Amino acid sequence: MTLQTIAPEETLIQSSQKFNLPRLINRLFYWLTVLLAVGVGVILLWITYSLLSIAFPAIAQFNIGFLFTQVWNPVQELYGALPQIYGTIVSSIIALLFAIPLGVGVAIFLSENFLPSKVLTPIAFLVELLAAIPSVVYGMWGIFVFIPFILPLLQLIHQWFGWIPLFSTSPSTRQMFATAMVLAIMILPTIIAISRDALISVPPQLRQGAYGLGATRWEAITQVLVPAALSGIIGSIMLALGRALGETMAAAMLIGNANRVNISLFAPASTISALIANQFGEASGLQRSSLFYLALILMILTLVVNMLAEFIVSRFQQVE
Amino acid sequence: MMNSSTYSDAIDNSAAGHPVIRTENVSIFYGNFQAVRNVFLDIPKNKVVAFIGPSGCGKSTLLRCYNRLNDLIPGARVEGKITYQNIDLYDPKVDPVEVRRRIGMVFQRPNPFPKSIYENIAFGARINGYKGDMDELVERSLRSAALWDEVKDKLKESGLSLSGGQQQRLCIARTVAIEPEVILMDEPCSALDPISTLRVEDLIHDLKQRFTIIIVTHNMQQASRVADYTAFFNAEAGETGSRFGYLVEYDKTEHIFNAPKEKSTQDYVSGRFG
Numbered sequence: 001m002t003l004q005t006i007a008p009e010e011t012l013i014q015s016s017q018k019f020n021l022p023r024l025i026n027r028l029f030y031w032l033t034v035l036l037a038v039g040v041g042v043i044l045l046w047i048t049y050s051l052l053s054i055a056f057p058a059i060a061q062f063n064i065g066f067l068f069t070q071v072w073n074p075v076q077e078l079y080g081a082l083p084q085i086y087g088t089i090v091s092s093i094i095a096l097l098f099a100i101p102l103g104v105g106v107a108i109f110l111s112e113n114f115l116p117s118k119v120l121t122p123i124a125f126l127v128e129l130l131a132a133i134p135s136v137v138y139g140m141w142g143i144f145v146f147i148p149f150i151l152p153l154l155q156l157i158h159q160w161f162g163w164i165p166l167f168s169t170s171p172s173t174r175q176m177f178a179t180a181m182v183l184a185i186m187i188l189p190t191i192i193a194i195s196r197d198a199l200i201s202v203p204p205q206l207r208q209g210a211y212g213l214g215a216t217r218w219e220a221i222t223q224v225l226v227p228a229a230l231s232g233i234i235g236s237i238m239l240a241l242g243r244a245l246g247e248t249m250a251a252a253m254l255i256g257n258a259n260r261v262n263i264s265l266f267a268p269a270s271t272i273s274a275l276i277a278n279q280f281g282e283a284s285g286l287q288r289s290s291l292f293y294l295a296l297i298l299m300i301l302t303l304v305v306n307m308l309a310e311f312i313v314s315r316f317q318q319v320e
Numbered sequence: 321m322m323n324s325s326t327y328s329d330a331i332d333n334s335a336a337g338h339p340v341i342r343t344e345n346v347s348i349f350y351g352n353f354q355a356v357r358n359v360f361l362d363i364p365k366n367k368v369v370a371f372i373g374p375s376g377c378g379k380s381t382l383l384r385c386y387n388r389l390n391d392l393i394p395g396a397r398v399e400g401k402i403t404y405q406n407i408d409l410y411d412p413k414v415d416p417v418e419v420r421r422r423i424g425m426v427f428q429r430p431n432p433f434p435k436s437i438y439e440n441i442a443f444g445a446r447i448n449g450y451k452g453d454m455d456e457l458v459e460r461s462l463r464s465a466a467l468w469d470e471v472k473d474k475l476k477e478s479g480l481s482l483s484g485g486q487q488q489r490l491c492i493a494r495t496v497a498i499e500p501e502v503i504l505m506d507e508p509c510s511a512l513d514p515i516s517t518l519r520v521e522d523l524i525h526d527l528k529q530r531f532t533i534i535i536v537t538h539n540m541q542q543a544s545r546v547a548d549y550t551a552f553f554n555a556e557a558g559e560t561g562s563r564f565g566y567l568v569e570y571d572k573t574e575h576i577f578n579a580p581k582e583k584s585t586q587d588y589v590s591g592r593f594g
Contacts, residue, residue, distance in 0.1 A: 113394065205431035209491070211389060213444035213498055214421030223443060228434050 051299065055292035066293060072259045072275075074283075079290035083261050085297065087176065087269040091251065092244035094180035094265070095187060100237055102184070103191030107233075108221060110192070111199035124196070131189035139253030142182040147173060147254070150181070154266060169264040174256030177265040182250055187240035194239065198232020199225060231312050238309030242302045248273035272298045340365045340502060340532050341386060346400035348381050350393065354558065355381050358400075359567045361551055363502070368524060368533045370543035370573065373553030373588070378565025379536045382553075383504050385409075386534065387423040388416040404502075421448055424500035428507040430487035432479030432494075437462075437471050440479045440490055444498040457497055465493035466523050485516025492523060496531075503527065505535040509542065521546050540589055543573065550576040552585045 058066065062079060069080025110124050154171035161167045171177075202225050210220035226233070256268025257278055272294050283291055339362035348356040356378035363369050371379035381390065388409060390396040402409045409419055432440050441458045450457065458475070462468040467489040471482070479490055488508060495503055505524075509517040517539075524533060524546045537543050543550050551570040555563045569576060569585045580586045 116394075203431070205427055205429055206433060208389065208392070208425075208427060209431040209433065209494075210443075211392065212387065212420055212425035212427070213447070213494065214417055214424075215444075215447050216417050219447045223447070224433055 048299075051292050051296045055289055055296050057286060058289035058293040061286065062290070062293075066290070067297070070260050074287050077286050079287070079293075081272070081275075081290075081294050081297065083259055084270050084272045084275050084294060086261050087255065088245055088271040088273070088298070088301070090265075091176055091180045091183060091255065091269070091271060092241055094177065095183035095244045096237065096241060098181060098184035099187050099191055099240060103188050103236070103240070104195050104226075104233060106188075106192045107195035107199055108226070110196050112217070112221070127189055127192050130185070131193070133186075135186065135247060135249040136253075138182055138186055139250040142178065142250060142254045146182060147175075147178045150178060154178070158266060165263045166265050169262070169267045171266040172256060172268050174254060174268050175266050176255060176262075176269040179251055179254040179269075180265075182254060183244045183247055186247060186250065187244050190240040190243060191233075191236045194236030195229070195233045198229035198236070201232075202228045231315050235309050235313035238305055238312060242305040242309065245305065246273060246298065246302050247271075248277050252277045338365070339363055340405065341534075342401075342403045343382070344401040344403070346382070346385070346398060346402055348378065348385060348390070349395075349397045349399070351395040353562055354564045357558075357564045357566045361567060361570055363532060363534060364549070365532050366528060366530075367548040368528050368535060368546050370547030370550045371534065371536045371553060372538070372540060372543050372550060373565070373568075374555060375538075376563060376565065377553035377555040379551075379553045380506050381565070383506055383534060383536050386502070386504055387420045387425050389420070389425065391416050421498060422500050423502040423504060424495035424498055425504040425506065426488070426491050426495055426508045429511045430484055430491055432482070432487050432490050434478060434480055436476050437479050437482070437490060438475040441494050441497045444494055448498050461493040461497035462490075464496045464527065465489045466519060466526075467493055483516070485512050485519060488512060488516070488520060489523065492520070492527075496527070500531065502532045502534065505533060507536050507538060510538065517542070540577075540591075544577050547573045549573060552576060552580070552582075552588060554584055554588070 058079065062069075066080055067085060068082050069078075070082045071078045071080045072083075073079070106127065110120055110127075114120075151171055151173070154177065158167050158169070158171055206224055206228055207220060210224040215224070251271045252274035255271055255274055257270050257274055258268035259270060259275075262269060276291050276295060276298075279287070280291055341363040343359050343361040343363075346356065346359045347354060359382060371383065373379050384390045385398055385402060386404075386409070390398070398410055404419070404423065407414065433443060435443065438458055441461050442454050445454065445457055459468060459472075462471060467486060470486060471477075471490075474481075479487065482490060488511075492503075492508075509520050512520065521542060524535065527533060528548075535543075535546065549570065550573045552568045553565050554568045555565045558564050569580055569582045571581075576585060577589050580589065586592075
């Protein structure tokens with residue numbers, strides 16, 4: 001289009017109303033982004049609605065008691081998810097117990113200049129690669145390598161500390177404790193990467209201030225740097241917890257799928273996602289409905305954890 | 321290059337007592353880059369010494385050697401000798417942490433910890449093994465920094481909730497609380513408004529009774545207002561073309577500003593360059 005096409009007598013309104021391709025694209029683009037943004041929300045609502053509606057028969061039948069009974073009997077159509085809920089929460093908490101000190105420790109190590117950056121950068125890269133390993137690979141490695149590897153150690157713990165209920169059964173080849181340790185390895189990269197970013201973004205003036213007052217490196221880290229980065233570190237832990245709660249494949253392969261609550265960590269157990277993965281294929285009727293009820297519970301669990309993480313991380317950004 | 325030792329002789333004659341810190345032929349390097357060359361400079365006790373000079377003349381770099389904060393920078397290296405009370409600061413037997421407990425520092429930008437006002441002060445005292453009455457120490461330190469009246473009702477609030485000038489006085493209080501002998505100040509007022517700047521300068525006058533103070537400043541009026549002695553640094557291109565800083569002249573402040581011996585000092589203090 002050339003300038004000559006704009007007739008001098010054309011008013012501002014006329015030229016604004018005339019067809020013009022860039023204007024059309026601009027308008028279409030706007031509506032496209034609106035559509036996509038709304039679409040994401042719709043999908044979330046759709047999933048939630050489907051879960052609710054398919055789970056409804058089970059919710060109506062078992063009510064809140066579903067959360068507290070240990071029975072999974074397709075023949076008599078009796079379902080209760082206590083072992084799965086218990087297993088999900090306990091395996092995630094044990095995984096955190098291992099992953100938090102290790103992950104925060106590595107994050108501190110990587111954010112300090114203990115080693116020249118030529119060494120640190122590859123380590124940080126390897127840590128992030130840990131997050132890229134598919135969970136089925138973790139499961140296979142757990143079954144064929146990791147569990148046989150730590151079983152003798154768990155035997156010893158059982159022999160010495162068998163009087164403690166947590167270690168009271170002989171270590172099984174499929175069990176809660178080993179699963180939790182594999183989970184810990186899987187969530188480590190999340191904790192390390194985000195905690196490290198939080199520690200690195202602590203203003204260098206704070207570090208200098210601490211050193212300037214005669215703080216040792218240990219005092220500066222524990223009393224100034226980590227507290228200053230604490231919200232970011234807690235946020236990383238929450239995200240990691242969300243991942244551990246929802247982890248399916250590795251848990252289904254390693255945990256043994258025992259349908260009862262066993263106080264001993266060395267005994268087979270079950271998790272929500274493992275049970276769903278094992279049973280959805282042949283489930284129908286009330287069983288399927290109960291599986292959806294379980295899925296709903298898992299979704300609410302992870303949703304709460306993620307919202308908590310968002311909240312904590314946003315508070316962290318306000319401080320910045 | 322002139323022989324700077326003549327200036328330190330001048331100080332020795334005029335200053336009462338023995339110098340707290342002696343700087344003997346000190347050069348500072350970052351890797352292969354020489355930042356500061358051949359400085360001789362003595363800091364007399366209970367006086368305020370100002371370091372002035374254009375950017376890149378190495379005055380902050382030198383300041384950070386007095387409490388070994390340059391140790392944190394990889395590749396930083398000091399040649400020559402810096403002694404504090406006749407002990408070589410860079411002796412391998414000297415722990416830099418101990419140095420910083422005796423030679424405190426206030427930084428260019430206020431850097432209170434993200435803790436309460438009370439904890440900001442208690443932190444340094446606690447890591448230095450202070451066993452006395454912490455409440456009393458916090459109050460005394462805040463009073464020394466002329467901040468007590470403004471914050472006494474909100475000691476539990478975050479140090480970050482204070483204004484910039486108050487934050488800087490909190491940082492001074494925090495340094496005073498560890499009872500150092502020397503306080504290093506690296507452009508302590510450059511991030512403050514003029515009124516806060518005057519308050520900090522008043523504070524420096526009060527603190528000089530108990531502490532030896534070395535202050536780096538870009539503000540020549542400030543140097544003339546607060547300092548008993550002034551050291552003028554300049555930067556020059558070396559043989560390889562990279563610029564290094566050196567001490568041009570060190571004398572009583574009124575001599576530096578009214579009757580400097582060197583022409584470059586005259587030019588700088590009269591605002592003709594730099």
